[in-house]
Amino acid sequence: MPLRPLPSLAAALACATAAAALSGCAVGPDYHRPSTPSAASYKETPAGWKVAEPADHADRGDWWSIYHDARLSALMDQLDTSNQTIAQYEAAYRQARALVAEARAAYFPTLGLTASASRAGQQFSSRSGSLGSAGSGSSGISNSFSAGLDASWEPDLWGKVSRTVSAQKAGQQGAAADLANARLSAQATLAQTYFQLRALDATQKLLDDTVSAYTQALKLTQNQYGQGVVARSDVIQAQTQLQSAQAAAIDNGVTRAQDEHAIAVLVGQSASTFSIPPIPLAAEPPSVPVGVPSALLERRPDIAAAERKTAAANEQIGVAIAAYFPTLTLSAQGGYQNSVLSKLFTLPSRFWSVGPQLAATLFDAGLRHAQTEAARAAYDQQVAVYRQTVLGAFQEVEDDLASQRILAQEIVVQRQAVDSAKQALAIVTNEYKAGTVAYVSVLTAQTTAFSAEQKLASLAGQRMVSSVGLVKALGGGWNIAQMDREEVGSAR
Numbered sequence: 001m002p003l004r005p006l007p008s009l010a011a012a013l014a015c016a017t018a019a020a021a022l023s024g025c026a027v028g029p030d031y032h033r034p035s036t037p038s039a040a041s042y043k044e045t046p047a048g049w050k051v052a053e054p055a056d057h058a059d060r061g062d063w064w065s066i067y068h069d070a071r072l073s074a075l076m077d078q079l080d081t082s083n084q085t086i087a088q089y090e091a092a093y094r095q096a097r098a099l100v101a102e103a104r105a106a107y108f109p110t111l112g113l114t115a116s117a118s119r120a121g122q123q124f125s126s127r128s129g130s131l132g133s134a135g136s137g138s139s140g141i142s143n144s145f146s147a148g149l150d151a152s153w154e155p156d157l158w159g160k161v162s163r164t165v166s167a168q169k170a171g172q173q174g175a176a177a178d179l180a181n182a183r184l185s186a187q188a189t190l191a192q193t194y195f196q197l198r199a200l201d202a203t204q205k206l207l208d209d210t211v212s213a214y215t216q217a218l219k220l221t222q223n224q225y226g227q228g229v230v231a232r233s234d235v236i237q238a239q240t241q242l243q244s245a246q247a248a249a250i251d252n253g254v255t256r257a258q259d260e261h262a263i264a265v266l267v268g269q270s271a272s273t274f275s276i277p278p279i280p281l282a283a284e285p286p287s288v289p290v291g292v293p294s295a296l297l298e299r300r301p302d303i304a305a306a307e308r309k310t311a312a313a314n315e316q317i318g319v320a321i322a323a324y325f326p327t328l329t330l331s332a333q334g335g336y337q338n339s340v341l342s343k344l345f346t347l348p349s350r351f352w353s354v355g356p357q358l359a360a361t362l363f364d365a366g367l368r369h370a371q372t373e374a375a376r377a378a379y380d381q382q383v384a385v386y387r388q389t390v391l392g393a394f395q396e397v398e399d400d401l402a403s404q405r406i407l408a409q410e411i412v413v414q415r416q417a418v419d420s421a422k423q424a425l426a427i428v429t430n431e432y433k434a435g436t437v438a439y440v441s442v443l444t445a446q447t448t449a450f451s452a453e454q455k456l457a458s459l460a461g462q463r464m465v466s467s468v469g470l471v472k473a474l475g476g477g478w479n480i481a482q483m484d485r486e487e488v489g490s491a492r
Contacts, residue, residue, distance in 0.1 A: 012045045027325070028318020031311050034383045036390040040294045044401035063477045064191055066286045072194050075267055079190055080183070082268025089175075089182040096168070096175035103168040106161040109153035118144045145344050148335020148351075155330070160322035167315035173483040174308035180301035180478050188472035192465045197259040198281035199461025202250060204279045206457055210450050214242040217429075217446065221439060234439040241443055245450070261464070262397020263415040281460055285467035290401065290474060296393045299475030303393055304483060306386040306471035313379040320372040326360035362425070387417045393473065400470035421449035 064076055080086070121141040158357055218238040224230040256278075264274035297303055334352035338344045361368070425445040431437040 025157060026162050026318060028159065028163060028321045029314060031314040033307060034310060034386055036297070036387050037221075037394075038390075040289060041292060042398060042401055044405060060250050062436065063471055064187065066288075066471075067191070067193075068427060069283065071279075072191060075190060075194065075263065076187060078269070079186055080266035083183075083186050083266060084268060085186055085380070086179070086183050089179040093154065093172070093175040093179045096172040099231045100165065100168045100172050101433040103161070103165045106164070107156065109151050109330075110266060112150045113148075114146045114150065116145070117341075120144070142443075143339045143341075144337070144340070145341050146335060147334060147344065148337075148338040150331070150333040152329060152331040155328055157328060158325045160319055163315045163318035163322065163485075165311040167266060167319070168313065170308045170312035174305045174312065176483040177301040177305035180482060181293065181305060182474045184301060184472060184478060186266060187476070188468050189261060191468040193259050193262050195283075195468065196254060196461055196466040197233050197263070197276065198279060198283075199457060199464070200256040200259065202280035202282075202457045202460065203277040204249065204252050204278065206450075206453050207245060207252055210245045211249055214238070214245050214446070217442065220241050220429075220433070223289070224433075229435060230439065237439055237443055241446060281457075281464065285404070285463055288467065288470055288474065289469075290397070291398075296458060296475065298392070298395070299478060300393050300473075301475065303386075303480050304480045305391050306382070306389040308483070309380040310379070310386045313375070313382040317375040317379055320368070320375040323368045323371065324362075326358055329357045329359070331355065331357065362383060396473040397470070400466055403462065403466040404470060407459055407466060411456065411459050411463065414452065414459055418449070418452045418456050421445070421452040425449045 005361040062073065062076065064072055119141065120143075218235070218241075221230060221234045221238040225232060225235050260274065260276055261271035264271040265277065267274075291299075297307075332352075334350070336344050336346070336349040337351055338346070338349040343349060425442075425448075428437060428441050428445040432439060432442045
């Protein structure tokens with residue numbers, strides 16, 4: 001006998017259509033981005049700095065390329081593929097993306113296939129006719145075979161599923177922004193540590209040159225002492241000055257080694273096998289378009305992450321409110337059942353059932369109210385986190401702008417101080433050779449000149465580090481459009 005479509009499938013389809021017409025009434029508040037404090041311009045924007053044009057909001061990609069350092073670019077490539085912090089956030093992003101797919105699955109019915117076979121026996125007594133009695137009797141053995149399909153679906157009458165999907169989607173976008181923020185933070189840390197290391201290389205060169213200069217000064221005092229012009233104390237003072245400079249040159253290597261090891265960890269390598277050849281810092285910080293404060297809402301991944309988490313918290317309020325309303329479940333079942341296997345798939349063996357189920361909670365001792373209040377409080381908390389993140393972002397930009405402005409002014413003055421100290425040292429050295437001043441004047445001039453040059457090298461490093469901090473504070477080359485197209489195939 002030919003098989004016919006199960007009536008249950010048509011009935012289930014009709015019920016599903018009716019339920020779908022009732023769906024889409026989402027309860028709970030609709031999300032609106034919370035207001036945040038802003039300003040028309042940055043207070044610390046230096047005169048002559050460029051305001052970003054609209055094109056500057058586009059993804060600039062490798063922001064560190066503005067420093068034109070091939071070694072730094074090579075380290076950035078290693079960081080993007082090997083940094084383990086980025087790998088953690090990349091895995092979290094993939095998890096968030098999977099949770100979106102999991103939430104969307106609730107829109108659709110679940111289908112199941114069942115098949116079973118059983119064999120049962122019963123013993124009858126000939127004397128009493130009761131089951132399981134002692135004595136002779138007859139036994140009955142029966143077989144049962146069945147195969148069927150079952151389906152169930154809970155229509156999204158009150159928007160619980162749609163709210164959950166929206167919350168998970170916002171969570172995915174927040175995870176993408178978290179990943180971008182982790183990558184940007186790691187990149188900025190790498191660049192800042194790299195420039196600190198190069199500043200130490202510059203300091204090391206200064207120390208080495210100072211040791212050479214102090215060595216010549218010691219020879220001068222030794223010659224003067226050999227000629228009976230100066231006392232033995234001048235030679236001892238020159239030796240002390242030289243040895244102090246040698247100790248400082250050695251000590252500088254400790255900090256450099258630590259920075260080198262930190263870079264190794266950032267790029268996912270063992271500190272025991274990683275090294276960077278010493279090259280003194282010679283770069284000048286480039287001009288960075290700063291834009292306007294409101295652009296930070298679009299360009300800072302940490303702000304975007306906080307805002308998306310706020311949106312997710314808002315959707316959870318709707319999920320909690322949906323629990324106040326009854327749930328409707330549509331179920332259908334159909335298949336074949338027979339005691340003879342060969343007759344299983346025949347029309348007389350067919351069975352089916354279909355029907356709705358409505359369930360509502362009448363009393364829960366305030367559980368749903370508490371859950372709703374908790375969701376509202378979680379939203380308020382996330383709003384505060386979002387606003388605090390925005391305020392912190394404004395502070396970081398202002399701090400780095402002020403740092404760039406002040407350090408630029410300080411470097412100009414410090415260069416003048418270095419020139420003056422060198423001139424003073426040359427004059428005092430000549431006067432000492434002529435025997436008109438004591439050696440203590442030479443020591444003082446040497447110390448002043450060295451301190452001035454060391455301060456200048458330190459300021460140059462600080463300015464480069466601050467420049468990287470400003471790029472990071474402005475969001476690097478990121479923008480919110482990347483949340484839906486974040487590439488996560490790196491950092492393994």
